[in-house]
Amino acid sequence: MPSEIIAGSETTSTVQLPREESWGYQVNHLARLLEGALRDRIARHGVLPGAFAQLLALFERDGLSQSELSSAVHIDPSTMALTVRRMERDGLVTRSPSLRDRRQTEIRLTRHARELQSTLIGRAIEVNDLAKKGVDDADLAVVRRVLAQMIANLLNDVERAPS
Amino acid sequence: MPSEIIAGSETTSTVQLPREESWGYQVNHLARLLEGALRDRIARHGVLPGAFAQLLALFERDGLSQSELSSAVHIDPSTMALTVRRMERDGLVTRSPSLRDRRQTEIRLTRHARELQSTLIGRAIEVNDLAKKGVDDADLAVVRRVLAQMIANLLNDVERAPS
DNA sequence: TGACATTACTTGGCATGCCATGCATACTGT
DNA sequence: ACAGTATGCATGGCATGCCAAGTAATGTCA
Incomplete structure (x- = not known):
């Protein structure tokens, strides 16, 4: 059960992917916001x-x-x-x-x-x-761990797909 | 108890911040890897x-x-x-x-x-x-929620710091 | 030791992002 | 209707990132 493909209407059966479902989009958005917040300071x-x-x-x-x-x-x-x-x-x-x-x-x-x-x-x-305002400490620990895992997964991918 | 300031040696009392402790660094790194993986494909x-x-x-x-x-x-x-x-x-x-x-x-x-x-x-x-290979579904849900919260927090900051 | 590979850095080209500015078009209130 | 404002887009300038290719220095090994 790898992924959440969201089917469009029943008639067209168009494959959709809401931006919120995409890790790339969310992480990219957050990265830009964090960079901007740091830049301001x-x-x-x-x-x-x-x-x-x-x-x-x-x-x-x-x-x-x-x-x-x-x-x-x-x-x-x-x-x-x-x-x-x-x-x-x-x-x-x-x-x-x-x-x-x-x-x-x-x-x-x-x-x-x-x-x-x-x-x-x-x-x-x-x-x-x-x-991290308003975020539970336990949840933060989870996020830290998952982000590290994702980074490791993707680094792995880069190495085994040299070019 | 907002943050984890890591003191250096006892003698110098230098303030340190390992890159792994910084959300900006982790999220930025992950964002670049995700973008690269998508680019390759x-x-x-x-x-x-x-x-x-x-x-x-x-x-x-x-x-x-x-x-x-x-x-x-x-x-x-x-x-x-x-x-x-x-x-x-x-x-x-x-x-x-x-x-x-x-x-x-x-x-x-x-x-x-x-x-x-x-x-x-x-x-x-x-x-x-x-x-998300090797990551628990429940943990993924947590990450999704926390990222959304962080994005909301930072968007909020941008709006109340107009310039 | 001398050819070949490796490493460190630079450069050029490009993509992606932001801000500040400028211009044309629309909207608002009197 | 007209002045003033707001909106939509383009442009210039810059930062940050990657890859490919070039140069100089180093390392390797027959």
Whole structure:
């Protein structure tokens, strides 16, 4: 019993799929709203939402290379190249060639970025709190687990469908 | 007890926020994976993922205007202008000025798009099934409800923070 | 060691999204 | 009827994401 196909009228037997039934649609919509809510709260600090996950990764471990950052936040290296350049432009990181491997670029937080750490995390928590307002803690745990499972399922799919 | 602030070491008292704790990060990641999985499955039919929700809306009710389509799928009108043009380019819709209101453009499905309906919905269902593989039905219902609640919470926020 | 493969990053092309602006068309109230 | 407002769409600018292809540096192995 895999899925809910909603038949249209009996006469036409048209196959329908309400947008609310589609995980892609719901998740995409929520993702855009979360990004917007974060953008509203961090713009004044000169940080873009697309740099947020990268900052969190660097807060945990500074000096990562671009490819390490890419894997850490699951973003394509070509996207990371642009994002890191924007972060440099915005005074959040510096880029310096690695000494052990001249292909690599070491990304290091600026003092400014480190000073923003608590503030930025506070803003992210605000967004999280807003999103989960009125939701039961047990349900939140379920959602966390299911989202992780779905991510794992889809990552699996990507790997076994190389191109 | 709103949120889980994870303190770093006792000495530095650095505020940390693992990416896995952030709804924005998880939901964004899942959204990108779902979009990619759909893209892989509908590219051969000449349909882009960014057109999918619009097609679903038009399958339910053909001849919507761009602004009606925008509200239906919660996409900015300026984005819709581009998307509809791509859909026209790809032979999925036609655009014709409305007779009642010359400002409006009526978007109508082509025969080709209508012929793709079942196939496309089948592909979306494949993605949904893949994503929810191994997940309990009761848990899925919880997730659906919580996502809807979060979307409502954030929509609410956007409205009361006009600018 | 020298050919071949791999890795790190960049670049170009494109899709998808938002905001701010501009223009044409409609609507409203006096 | 006309001024002022609102609506529908297009456009420019930008952010964020992907893939494909190119270049430089590194690694591998006969």
